[in-house]
Amino acid sequence: MKLTILGCHSATPRTNTNPTSQVLEIKNHMFLIDCGEGTQVELRRNKIKFSRIKHIFISHLHGDHYFGLVGLVSTFRLLTRETELHIYGPKGLKEVITLQLKLSDSWTNYPLIFHELTSKDSELIYEDNKVEVHTIPLHHRVYTNGFLFKEKENERxxxxxxxxxxxxxxxxxxxxxxxxxxxxxxxxxxxxxxxxxDPSPSQSYAFCSDTVYDENIVPLIKNTTVLYHESTFLDKNEDLCERTKHSTARQAAIIAKKANVDALILGHFSTRYNGYEEFRSEAKEEFDNVLLAEDGKTFEF
Amino acid sequence: MKLTILGCHSATPRTNTNPTSQVLEIKNHMFLIDCGEGTQVELRRNKIKFSRIKHIFISHLHGDHYFGLVGLVSTFRLLTRETELHIYGPKGLKEVITLQLKLSDSWTNYPLIFHELTSKDSELIYEDNKVEVHTIPLHHRVYTNGFLFKEKENERxxxxxxxxxxxxxxxxxxxxxxxxxxxxxxxxxxxxxxxxxDPSPSQSYAFCSDTVYDENIVPLIKNTTVLYHESTFLDKNEDLCERTKHSTARQAAIIAKKANVDALILGHFSTRYNGYEEFRSEAKEEFDNVLLAEDGKTFEF
Structure with missing residues (x-):
């Protein structure tokens, strides 16, 4: 299982920080999770082959999580893609992407299949003989889902x-x-x-961003191998969490501990901070195995 | 009159090339022309103050000319902008931007005013006591306008x-x-x-991209100080011009000569070519004062 962080910063793209996007390589799949502005350039920078991306998961319809999607969909067309592309995301996503294709008078020459999400309960949204993907309902300012990627049990x-x-x-x-x-x-x-x-143990990855601190997700991500949980703020700005529906590093770590995960990756950092080591140290007071996301960084598990 | 090229390449953003966007500084205005994906990052890189941009002109609704607009509009909101923003572009632009704001449940806290264009004739779309902006109807695959920015006659x-x-x-x-x-x-x-x-002579700037070779624009841009004309292709790929509704460097230069402009800037280069000097040399066979656009380059006139 290999995770490449294309962007892990909140709110707006800047010269040195990208909004949310990441690629999870699991059982020969390349799952793209969220797609902020500039994602297609970061895919190129990280030498990820466009043709290997067949499934894109969008957590919610705030710009820093999907404004790069229409550009990527268009670029696939220009590259004369023929393979199906499946997009999973909140209701409304299909309308906004197809409206832009319509206005540019350029439909895709490959099958573009939307799987629009509306449920407030966890759902199985993708399955084959090797992996399952489930939604993790999150609590943010707009309808939001995290995603749980689980390898099926391996053979003896x-x-x-x-x-x-x-x-x-x-x-x-x-x-x-x-x-x-x-x-x-x-x-x-x-x-x-x-x-x-005994078979080698199955791995799993839970992506949880954006969300306020919410213990309801703990049963859904129990014993997950790796949890990516947003930590927009530090303790000193905890007052902003309730209003903006975001979490602190400490809150992310408490969720990691309660869910008994192996490792926690922190990301979605607010650009108000200069460095991110304090995120790690505050989280480590609650949970030991804390890693920091970083644009262009790869984690292998 | 100062022109900053934020991006001058066709089709898709890449690690080293940006799609179309430029800033024209004229009579204390900062006019943003087109807004491909990544424009807000290029504005930061070129240290252009977001608050000075009050008018944005969009030539047409192909992604490489406007996919960065919704992100910029959203970032203005996050920066708590209060000043009016005027956007001039083809009909449809308002729907696509407001749909995305609606889906993110985040309206702008500043007045956002759309001026949707539908006319096939040249129109005066902006005027104050120092400058005028006129559309230049272009001939591309979708409804497209260039823009002519003219200083009014200076005082004696x-x-x-x-x-x-x-x-x-x-x-x-x-x-x-x-x-x-x-x-x-x-x-x-x-x-x-x-x-x-006598007053110092008034200057003018004509932006013409994307377009097939079209002599109908000559009377509209006659005696313009600086003409930016797209030149997607070289002579050897002229056959692609009619199908894709683009121009060669030579065709751009013939327009410059017929319109008797002072200087021609070439841009909107296809990424199929490695270098751009050949664009200059082919154009110079028709017209002498040829300049090449380059991402991050500034021209002062």
Whole structure:
């Protein structure tokens, strides 16, 4: 699982900071999460192939999370893309993108499929044989969802020496990986746990931005491998959280602790601060494994 | 008259090239012309104060000319702007900007005034006591206008020694500057041309992008000081001009020559080319004073 931060700053793009966008590489997918102005340039800067992006997830319709989307959709067209593009985001997104395509008299030459979200409950919005994506309803000034990306349980691993010794036909290897007991060439039933090992643990990633501190999300992200939680402010500006529906670094860390995640990545920093180390130190008072997002930074898990 | 090129490349923003946007400083105005994605960052990079921009002119609704506008409008709001903002552009622009504001539940706290254009004839769209702005109907794939910015005729200059010798009361200086004859303190009529000099010549700037080669614009831009004319292609790709409704460098230069302008600036280069010197050399075969636009470059006239 590899996460590339294209932008992790709030409000407006600047010469040295980008608004929210990130790419999650998981089970051979490249999921683009949020798409602030300038995202297509950051994709190029980070050498991410446009053609590998097939699913885009938009948390909410504030500009710093999606003003780069229409440009990316248009650029895909200019690059003569033919592959389907699926966009998941709040109701209204389809209207705003298609209106702009209509005004420019240039429809896409690839299938552009919108999955508009309106539910206030968590939903399964994407699934294949390797991953699932669920929404995480968040509490912000407008309708907002975070997204939980979960690898499905991996297959059991063959203990190849044990398998050979047990005289099992190769035709049964698939069943073994799926956890079944099998009959060997001598007609003896071989218990699965005798010839296989536990699978490598499945990983998961929860993206939660923008949101006020909200313990309702804890059950949804329980035991997640990595949690990205916004931390727009430091303790000294906590008074701004309720009005703007944002969180502090400490609040993000409390959520991480309650959800028992392995690692917390902080981001969506307000540009009022000069450095971000204080975000880490305030969060570490509540939760140990705190990482800081940074434009252009890659995390591998 | 000072022109700052924020972006002068066609189609898509890239790590080293920006789509169309420029700022014309004329008679204390800062006119923003077109606003491709990333324009607000380029304004910051070029240290142009956001508060000085009160009028934005959008040529047409292709993304490389206006996808940065909604972000700029939103950033003005976040910066608690109170001054009026006037936006001139094709019909449809108001709908697309206000839809995005509505979806983000964040109206502007400053007056945002749209002047939607639909005429196929040249129109006077802005006027004060120092400048006029006229549309230049262009011929592109969608409804498009160029813009002609004209200083009004400057006042005559006082020949101060002659004025003093002629014994003229200071109260008449204003009338002299406006070209009138006046009576001096001895009751004698003083002919204006005896005590004043010709005004400094008025300057003008014509922005023409995007457009196919079109001689119909020549009368509208006749004797303009500076013409910015798109030149997306070189001679060798002239065949693409008719289909895409763009021009070559040579065609831009022929327009400059026919319109008898002082200087021609070429821009809106296709990213298919590596360098741009060939644009200059091909254009110079038709017209002498050819300049090349470049992101971040400033021209003073």
């Amino acid at each position: 691993k063959l203990d190849i020496n044990a398998v050979l010794n047990a005289n099992i036909n190769m035709a049964y290897y698939r069943k073994l990986k799926q956890g079944a007991d099998v009959e060997n060439d001598d007609g003896i039933i071989i218990k699965n746990e005798m010839v296989t090992k | 200059k006082l020949d101060i020694n002659a004025v003093l010798n002629a014994n003229i009361n200071m109260a008449y200086y204003r009338k002299l500057k406006q070209g009138a004859d006046v009576e001096n303190d001895d009751g004698i009529i003083i002919k204006n041309e005896m005590v004043t000099k």
